[in-house]
Amino acid sequence: MAQIPVSLLTLVAGIAVTAFSVWMGQHHNLLPLQASAQAPLVDGFFNVMFSIAIVLFLVVEGTILIFLVKYRRRPGDDTDGVPVEGSFALEVFWTAIPTIIVIALGIYSVDVYGRMGGLDSGNHQQVAQIPGTAIAATLSDGSGNESITKAPEIGIGASPTEQAQAADLEVNVTGMQFAWLFNYPQSGVNGGELHVPVGADVQLNIAATDVIHSLWVPQFRIKQDAIPGMTTRLRFVATKPGTYPIVCTELCGGYHGSMRSQVVVESADEFANWLKESQIAQTNETSTAVAMNPTDLSNSEFLSPYTENMGVNAATLAQIQE
Ligand SMILES: [Cu+2]
Numbered sequence: 325m326a327q328i329p330v331s332l333l334t335l336v337a338g339i340a341v342t343a344f345s346v347w348m349g350q351h352h353n354l355l356p357l358q359a360s361a362q363a364p365l366v367d368g369f370f371n372v373m374f375s376i377a378i379v380l381f382l383v384v385e386g387t388i389l390i391f392l393v394k395y396r397r398r399p400g401d402d403t404d405g406v407p408v409e410g411s412f413a414l415e416v417f418w419t420a421i422p423t424i425i426v427i428a429l430g431i432y433s434v435d436v437y438g439r440m441g442g443l444d445s446g447n448h449q450q451v452a453q454i455p456g457t458a459i460a461a462t463l464s465d466g467s468g469n470e471s472i473t474k475a476p477e478i479g480i481g482a483s484p485t486e487q488a489q490a491a492d493l494e495v496n497v498t499g500m501q502f503a504w505l506f507n508y509p510q511s512g513v514n515g516g517e518l519h520v521p522v523g524a525d526v527q528l529n530i531a532a533t534d535v536i537h538s539l540w541v542p543q544f545r546i547k548q549d550a551i552p553g554m555t556t557r558l559r560f561v562a563t564k565p566g567t568y569p570i571v572c573t574e575l576c577g578g579y580h581g582s583m584r585s586q587v588v589v590e591s592a593d594e595f596a597n598w599l600k601e602s603q604i605a606q607t608n609e610t611s612t613a614v615a616m617n618p619t620d621l622s623n624s625e626f627l628s629p630y631t632e633n634m635g636v637n638a639a640t641l642a643q644i645q646e
Pocket of ligand 1: 499500501502536537538572573575576580583
């Protein structure tokens with residue numbers, strides 16, 4: 325060992341640590357399934373951070389272990405330790421390295437956020453342009469009320485490749501204590517779970533009726549607050565058919581932990597069928613409806629057995645129908 329120069333040993337150790345960390349960053353198995361077009365972008369960023377964390381962990385903990393053994397107190401040694409005064413060069417070194425890492429991660433994260441659609445201004449869709457005005461965003465809905473139809477600007481919008489295009493499917497999402505409600509404005513369907521076709525560019529317009537909630541689909545790697553009084557958005561493309569959890573991830577009250585739903589990603593045909601069935605089930609036509617109200621129960625009392633499995637109880641239903 326004495327013949328091998330220390331710098332060469334350090335170099336070999338450095339290469340080994342780096343190679344192991346890069347490999348671990350790709351094979352850690354810590355993240356759930358990737359089920360959206362946005363997921364690989366987020367995971368790429370996570371994997372780089374994870375590799376850097378492993379390098380730092382191995383270097384710091386490894387140095388502690390080596391020093392623990394190499395510089396341990398030998399029997400009969402009662403002398404003082406070496407007086408170390410500090411090292412300017414070393415301090416510059418361990419300040420500069422983390423600075424470079426943090427700046428690089430910052431630039432990389434903004435790049436990922438931009439590619440996911442986070443930097444989209446949201447001005448390109450649904451904005452009513454009244455001739456002769458440059459910034460008009462109001463539209464008459466025919467009832468005499470002037471309603472704002474400007475698209476929400478907070479949250480994840482169109483990815484750079486989808487700029488200036490409206491989403492394939494829009495769903496209005498309402499968060500309330502303690503359930504998620506999904507409304508399909510084009511077909512008038514309401515439900516307690518989200519259905520989306522695989523490969524479609526979906527935009528969720530998210531609102532809240534009471535307190536702040538947050539809609540999170542771990543397999544999609546997207547998350548957005550639902551805020552009372554303003555609409556936020558989340559735009560994504562689901563890439564793998566399946567059923568994934570929707571989790572409220574903002575502590576919103578006593579039953580926050582049970583504020584869950586699910587998103588069903590299905591083929592275009594399956595989605596169209598579901599939409600059609602839901603439309604029929606939700607009409608008041610008794611000839612085509614799948615369930616009828618035979619007694620004098622209120623709508624919410626009558627519907628509650630059917631909605632229990634969706635996590636929607638009678639009180640919540642009554643709230644929606646008001
Ligand atoms: Cu909540």
